[in-house]
Every structure is written in structure tokens, then in C-alpha cells.
Amino acid sequence: xxxxxxxxxxxxxxxxxxxxxxxxxxxxxxxxxxxxxxxxxxxxxxxxxxxxxxxxxxxxxxxxxxxxxxxxxxxxxxxxxxxxxxxxxxxxxxxxxxxxxxxxxxxxxxxxxxxxxxxxxxxxxxxxxxxxxxxxxxxxxxxxxxxxxxxxxxxxxxxxxxxxxxxxxxxxxxxxxxxxxxxxxxxxxxxxxxxxxxxxxxxxxxxxxxxxx
Amino acid sequence: xxxxxxxxxxxxxxxxxxxxxxxxxxxxxxxxxxxxxxxxxxxxxxxxxxxxxxxxxxxxxxxxxxxxxxxxxxxxxxxxxxxxxxxxxxxxxxxxxxxxxxxxxxxxxxxxxxxxxxxxxxxxxxxxxxxxxxxxxxxxxxxxxxxxxxxxxxxxxxxxxxxxxxxxxxxxxxxxxxxxxxxxxxxxxxxxxxxxxxxxxxxxxxxxxxxxxxxxxxxxxxxxxxxxxxxxxxxxxxxxxxxxxxxxxxxxxxxxxxxxxxxxxxxxxxxxxxxxxxxxxxxxxxxxxxxxxxxxxxxxxxxxxxxxxxxxxxxxxxxxxxxxxxxxxxxxxxxxx
Amino acid sequence: xxxxxxxxxxxxxxxxxxxxxxxxxxxxxxxxxxxxxxxxxxxxxxxxxxxxxxxxxxxxxxxxxxxxxxxxxxxxxxxxxxxxxxxxxxxxxxxxxxxxxxxxxxxxxxxxxxxxxxxxxxxxxxxxxxxxxxxxxxxxxxxxxxxxxxxxxxxxxxxxxxxxxxxxxxxxxxxxxxxxxxxxxxxxxxxxxxx
Numbered sequence: 001x002x003x004x005x006x007x008x009x010x011x012x013x014x015x016x017x018x019x020x021x022x023x024x025x026x027x028x029x030x031x032x033x034x035x036x037x038x039x040x041x042x043x044x045x046x047x048x049x050x051x052x053x054x055x056x057x058x059x060x061x062x063x064x065x066x067x068x069x070x071x072x073x074x075x076x077x078x079x080x081x082x083x084x085x086x087x088x089x090x091x092x093x094x095x096x097x098x099x100x101x102x103x104x105x106x107x108x109x110x111x112x113x114x115x116x117x118x119x120x121x122x123x124x125x126x127x128x129x130x131x132x133x134x135x136x137x138x139x140x141x142x143x144x145x146x147x148x149x150x151x152x153x154x155x156x157x158x159x160x161x162x163x164x165x166x167x168x169x170x171x172x173x174x175x176x177x178x179x180x181x182x183x184x185x186x187x188x189x190x191x192x193x194x195x196x197x198x199x200x201x202x203x204x205x206x207x208x209x210x211x212x213x
Numbered sequence: 214x215x216x217x218x219x220x221x222x223x224x225x226x227x228x229x230x231x232x233x234x235x236x237x238x239x240x241x242x243x244x245x246x247x248x249x250x251x252x253x254x255x256x257x258x259x260x261x262x263x264x265x266x267x268x269x270x271x272x273x274x275x276x277x278x279x280x281x282x283x284x285x286x287x288x289x290x291x292x293x294x295x296x297x298x299x300x301x302x303x304x305x306x307x308x309x310x311x312x313x314x315x316x317x318x319x320x321x322x323x324x325x326x327x328x329x330x331x332x333x334x335x336x337x338x339x340x341x342x343x344x345x346x347x348x349x350x351x352x353x354x355x356x357x358x359x360x361x362x363x364x365x366x367x368x369x370x371x372x373x374x375x376x377x378x379x380x381x382x383x384x385x386x387x388x389x390x391x392x393x394x395x396x397x398x399x400x401x402x403x404x405x406x407x408x409x410x411x412x413x414x415x416x417x418x419x420x421x422x423x424x425x426x427x428x429x430x431x432x433x434x435x436x437x438x439x440x441x442x443x444x445x446x447x448x449x450x451x452x453x454x455x456x457x458x459x460x461x462x463x464x465x466x467x468x469x470x471x472x473x474x475x476x477x478x479x480x481x482x483x484x485x486x487x488x489x490x491x492x493x494x495x496x497x498x499x500x501x502x503x504x505x506x507x508x509x510x511x512x513x514x515x516x517x518x519x520x521x522x523x524x525x526x527x528x529x530x531x532x533x534x535x536x537x538x539x540x541x542x543x544x545x546x547x548x549x550x
Numbered sequence: 551x552x553x554x555x556x557x558x559x560x561x562x563x564x565x566x567x568x569x570x571x572x573x574x575x576x577x578x579x580x581x582x583x584x585x586x587x588x589x590x591x592x593x594x595x596x597x598x599x600x601x602x603x604x605x606x607x608x609x610x611x612x613x614x615x616x617x618x619x620x621x622x623x624x625x626x627x628x629x630x631x632x633x634x635x636x637x638x639x640x641x642x643x644x645x646x647x648x649x650x651x652x653x654x655x656x657x658x659x660x661x662x663x664x665x666x667x668x669x670x671x672x673x674x675x676x677x678x679x680x681x682x683x684x685x686x687x688x689x690x691x692x693x694x695x696x697x698x699x700x701x702x703x704x705x706x707x708x709x710x711x712x713x714x715x716x717x718x719x720x721x722x723x724x725x726x727x728x729x730x731x732x733x734x735x736x737x738x739x740x741x742x743x744x745x
Contacts, residue, residue, distance in 0.1 A: 137535070
């Protein structure tokens with residue numbers, strides 16, 4: 001009964017919410033009407049936009065010592081999560097069977113485990129840092145906490161189901177993923193996609209004014 | 214033996230002919246070897262694998278008996294006992310207030326990074342403790358409550374979670390080792406603290422530096438026992454390294470005893486760091502502690518803070534925490550008056 | 551009620567490993583898992599003997615004692631079986647078992663153990679008899695067809711005996727009587743041959 005719901009309608013519903021929500025939100029950001037920039041162009045906006053998308057992957061030298069924990073833990077978490085999301089053998093098999101119809105070479109089991117350990121340690125350290133640093137705590141909204149905790153729950157239920165031997169634990173993981181997918185478009189989790197237009201916008205704005213930052 | 218046989222041999226030398234083929238009975242020799250009472254004479258098998266040539270591993274039964282009768286029983290009593298002791302202690306002593314109340318003037322104790330390391334280790338430790346206890350005590354305690362099917366899910370989740378989080382404990386332990394080791398080296402005055410019973414017994418406070426002797430001892434327990442737990446855990450978690458059963462059984466014993474010791478003491482640590490001692494949790498939460506708390510619990514460090522003028526006012530502290538100056542800290546200062 | 555037992559006659563076992571192969575084939579167990587193995591003591595020396603060993607289906611099984619999820623059970627025939635739906639693959643039964651019977655499918659480094667697999671005395675598992683589910687998890691259920699374990703049935707020298715403990719004991723007793731006052735009787739030590 002509940003198995004059919006989680007594997008069937010709820011899965012398609014959450015997937016639809018995720019896809020439609022992400023497309024709608026991204027579209028509304030990209031096609032939003034903006035004030036025409038009346039300033040005299042001192043530089044090209046386009047190249048600066050592309051440059052900024054990549055240059056922001058590395059923090060500025062001046063502040064790197066201040067943000068060592070979020071910098072290192074952030075990369076641990078994001079790279080680990082990306083690797084285990086798309087290259088873990090059970091995930092590749094799932095995507096092939098249920099969504100795409102084709103698969104790719106998954107990473108070996110030990111790499112999967114190491115990736116998830118990096119992701120777990122990174123996420124825990126990021127969240128703890130968010131709580132103990134007064135500035136981070138002050139600017140964190142409840143949405144940030146829900147997003148972090150929901151992602152942690154998804155990863156934790158996935159870790160619980162590692163034996164791949166019981167339906168109950170698999171359903172728990174899948175259910176948490178569905179909640180996560182539904183929450184995704186309406187939350188801070190959208191930074192998965194919005195970081196690109198956001199950086200590009202800043203870069204273009206700076207580039208037009210000839211600011212090299 | 215030899216000496217006893219010697220005269221006989223000398224005697225019979227010229228009477229009896231040379232003995233023929235002297236051999237042991239293969240039938241009884243076989244079973245002597247199989248039992249491996251002297252732990253030698255391992256056989257060979259076409260089935261390749263660690264220990265596949267061992268027919269009977271008698272240590273397994275010793276391990277099983279230890280785990281089922283001693284480990285889970287005494288372990289369960291230890292965990293239940295420490296909670297009882299802490300509750301009893303709280304009822305008797307209550308939360309120990311800071312002498313002279315809180316002043317509202319603060320002094321920096323821990324950096325962001327140090328608190329991140331502490332809480333990361335704490336979260337990983339608690340997760341491992343809970344999942345470990347489910348595996349150790351689940352069968353007598355939880356299985357009758359939930360039934361086999363549900364408990365099997367819990368135990369499977371605990372095992373996988375425990376295995377995955379284990380190495381994280383080692384990593385955060387090493388971060389803990391590096392960032393706190395300098396202040397945790399024992400120094401002069403630590404014996405006095407011990408002789409005064411750490412201030413737990415009786416009234417007067419025991420003298421302490423940045424960390425007092427009890428904290429230092431807890432730190433070294435965490436580091437040393439933690440390392441033993443981590444290494445023995447890694448031996449248990451990777452069965453494909455080629456270690457035999459006997460090594461795994463010993464690792465399991467070391468792992469579980471060490472973990473139970475740490476868990477038991479950690480309950481005391483959590484109590485003293487939170488409700489047991491007024492003003493102590495602030496240090497790990499915000500990084501700042503009240504100067505009166507520092508003077509009371511860590512007088513030698515408090516003196517240094519006074520001398521080097523490291524104390525900040527309530528307003529400065531509130532600003533550092535992103536609050537409007539004097540929003541709620543003034544209240545505390547007033548109350549303490 | 552019958553009480554099922556294996557017995558391996560060390561004077562007859564010729565280490566042909568047919569029992570191992572038959573078991574692997576009959577139950578289609580995965581790579582790396584061997585429910586039965588033959589161990590040779592004093593290989594190439596005087597007094598070399600071989601024994602075929604698998605789960606001994608103990609009356610007071612240590613695996614069942616230590617299992618943290620209590621997945622073992624003893625059938626009416628005295629066969630120790632386990633429920634793979636309950637098993638969590640912790641490996642405690644492997645530590646406790648004196649005979650090294652519990653096996654775990656495992657591959658590379660960091661791989662945690664899969665669910666335990668061991669000799670079922672060809673009696674399947676808790677699933678309904680002869681279902682594909684039962685076959686996938688536990689292998690063939692020969693006992694319910696009135697057949698004995700394949701390893702013993704096909705042993706060329708009839709060294710490996712399986713069946714009701716009383717019958718097995720009777721067969722072995724007769725063998726001992728027929729062997730008569732062999733110099734290799736048990737309990738006789740330090741023989742002086744010749745002279």
C-alpha cells in the first residue's frame with residue numbers, strides 16, 4: 001500500500017514539482033524585466049559574466065583565512081554529494097531503470113563510501129559553523145536550516161539503506177528524497193542552479209563598469 | 214620426561230634391538246590437530262580464504278560468552294548507572310552557580326574553528342554511540358518491543374550508519390588533537406586540583422588553568438581511547454584486509470570496552486558542561502565566557518585574562534553576537550546584582 | 551523427530567573436493583562464498599588426513615547466541631537455519647562459529663559485509679518450500695523432497711555422511727567394527743610399528 005504510493009504516484013508528483021518548479025523559477029529569474037543600464041559602458045559585459053561564473057569558485061585571497069571552514073567543508077560536501085548522487089552504483093542503476101533508460105559507469109564501492117563520508121563531514125561542519133558563528137547564525141533563515149536538515153536526512157536514510165537488503169529502508173530513503181524534491185524549487189536549495197545566473201549577473205554588471213572583481 | 218627415560222634407555226641398550234618405525238596414531242593425532250589446543254598445525258584447504266585451514270576456532274566461543282554475558286550486561290549497567298549517578302548528583306548539588314553571579318563582562322575562550330571541531334566530534338560521537346548501543350543492547354532491550362522485522366531495520370540502519378560514520382570520528386578526532394593539544398598538556402598546579410577532588414566534593418573551587426586537570430584528563434581519554442576505538446573499528450569494518458577471526462574478536466573486545474568507557478564518562482562531561490555548572494555551556498556555544506565564571510573555575514587563566522586586559526564589556530559582547538547592545542545581557546547583569 | 555547431522559570419516563576422505571563443488575553448483579552460491587570446504591591436516595606428511603566441514607548444525611549454536619537481531623532458528627529436524635530478511639550482515643556469527651561456517655559476500659576494500667550465507671543442510675529457508683524466492687536466497691530445498699544433502703549423497707568414498715544422527719552413528723559404528731583391531735584405532739598413541 002504505502003510502498004505503491006512512494007514508488008508510484010508520490011514519486012511522479014515530486015518529480016513533476018521539482019522539474020516544473022525549477023524551470024518556472026529559473027525562467028522567472030532569467031526573463032525578469034530589468035531596468036535598462038544607462039551607464040556608459042567601460043568594458044564588455046559578456047566575457048566578464050562568464051569569467052565571474054568561474055572566478056567565484058575560489059574565494060578572494062583577502063578573506064580565505066576567515067572562511068577556511070566553509071571553504072574546505074563546502075567543497076568536501078558539494079563534491080562528495082555530486083559524486084555520490086550521480087556515480088554511486090545504486091543511483092546509476094536507479095536512474096537507468098526508472099528515468100533515463102541509459103546508464104554510465106558507476107564509481108567503485110570504496111569511492112562511493114569515501115565520497116559520502118566527505119559529504120557527511122562537510123555538511124555537519126557547515127551546519128555547526130552556521131550555528132556557532134554569530135554572523136552566520138544571524139543571517140540564517142529557517143529555510144536554510146530546513147534545507148540543510150532535509151539534505152542531511154536524505155543522505156542519512158541513504159546511508160541507512162546501504163545494505164540494499166530491505167524494502168523498508170529503501171522506501172524511507174526514497175520518501176525523504178521525494179520530500180526533498182518537493183521542497184527544492186521553493187527554497188535555498190535552488191542555489192544548485194541559480195548560482196550561475198546570479199554570478200553572471202554580478203559579473204556583467206561589474207564588467208560593464210570596468211570593475212575587475 | 215627425558216631425564217626419566219634416560220636410565221631406562223641406558224639399561225635396555227644392549228638387550229633390545231633398534232626400534233622400528235616410531236609414529237603417532239594418526240587417528241588421535243588428527244583430532245588433536247583439529248582442536249588446535251596448542252594453536253599450531255593449521256591445515257590447508259583448496260578453498261582460499263583467511264582462516265579457511267582452521268577447523269575449530271575455540272576462541273570464538275570465549276568471545277561469544279564474553280559478549281553475551283559480560284559485555285552487554287555490564288555495559289548496559291554502566292550506561293544506566295552513569296545516568297542514575299548524574300541525576301542523583303543533580304538532585305543533591307543542583308546546578309553549581311558562579312560565585313558572585315555572572316558579571317556580563319565576557320572573555321573569549323574558544324574560536325569558531327575550535328567550536329566547529331568540538332561540535333562536529335560531538336555529533337559524530339553521539340551518532341556512533343547511539344547506533345553502537347542499538348547493536349549491543351538492541352536484542353535484549355529493543356527487539357521485544359518492536360518485533361524482529363522492525364528491529365532488523367533499525368539494526369541494519371545502525372550497522373551501516375555506524376560503519377560509514379566511523380572514519381569521520383577518526384578525522385574529527387585528529388582535528389581535535391591538533392587544535393586543542395597545546396592547552397591540554399599537564400602542568401604544575403594540576404595535582405592540587407586532583408587533591409581537592411576537582412571541586413566536585415565539598416565547597417571550595419579547585420584551582421585550574423585554561424583547562425583544569427579533569428578536562429585535560431577527559432581530553433586525553435578522548436584522544437587515546439578514541440584512537441584505539443578508531444583503529445580497532447577500522448580493523449572490524451574492513452573484513453577484506455586479510456585479518457583472521459581471532460584478531461577481529463580481540464578488536465571487537467577492545468573496541469566495545471573502550472567505547473563504553475568513553476560513553477560513560479561522556480555523560481558526566483555533558484552534565485558538567487551544561488546543567489551541572491552555570492555558565493559553562495556559553496563557552497562552547499558563543500565562544501565567550503563570563504569573567505566571573507573564568508575566575509571561579511579557571512582561576513589561573515582568569516588571572517591572565519585580567520592581566521592582559523582581554524575582558525570585553527557586555528555591550529561589546531552583545532555586538533559580537535549580533536544583538537543590539539544591552540538587549541538581554543544587561544538583564545543578566547541586573548539579576549546577578 | 552529426526553536430528554540431522556553431518557559426519558566426515560577422516561579415514562575415507564580423499565580430499566577430492568567434490569562435496570564443495572556439488573554444493574556450489576546445487577545452490578548457485580555467489581563468488582567467494584563456500585558453504586563447505588575440505589581441510590587437510592599434515593598435507594604431504596605422514597598421517598595426512600582430510601575432513602570436509604560445513605555448518606555443523608549445533609544443538610546450542612553460538613551463532614544464534616550472538617546474533618544481535620536473533621535471525622537464527624532450529625527446525626524440528628535439528629537444522630540451524632537463518633532468515634536473510636532479518637540478517638544485517640554484522641559478522642558476529644562468523645566470529646563466534648568454531649567451524650568458520652558463516653560466509654559473507656564481500657568484494658573490495660570498505661565493502662561492508664552482505665547478508666550471511668551458510669550451509670542449510672539442503673533445507674532451504676523460512677520461505678515457502680520450492681519458491682524461487684527461497685531458491686535465490688538459500689538454494690535448493692532437497693530435504694522437503696525427501697532427499698539428503700547433495701554433498702553427502704554424492705561423496706565417492708562415502709566419507710561424508712548426512713542424515714539422522716542415529717543412523718549416521720550406526721553406519722559409522724559398523725565401519726569401526728569392520729576395521730577391527732586396526733593399529734589406527736583412536737585412543738592408541740605412540741605406536742611402535744615393526745621391531
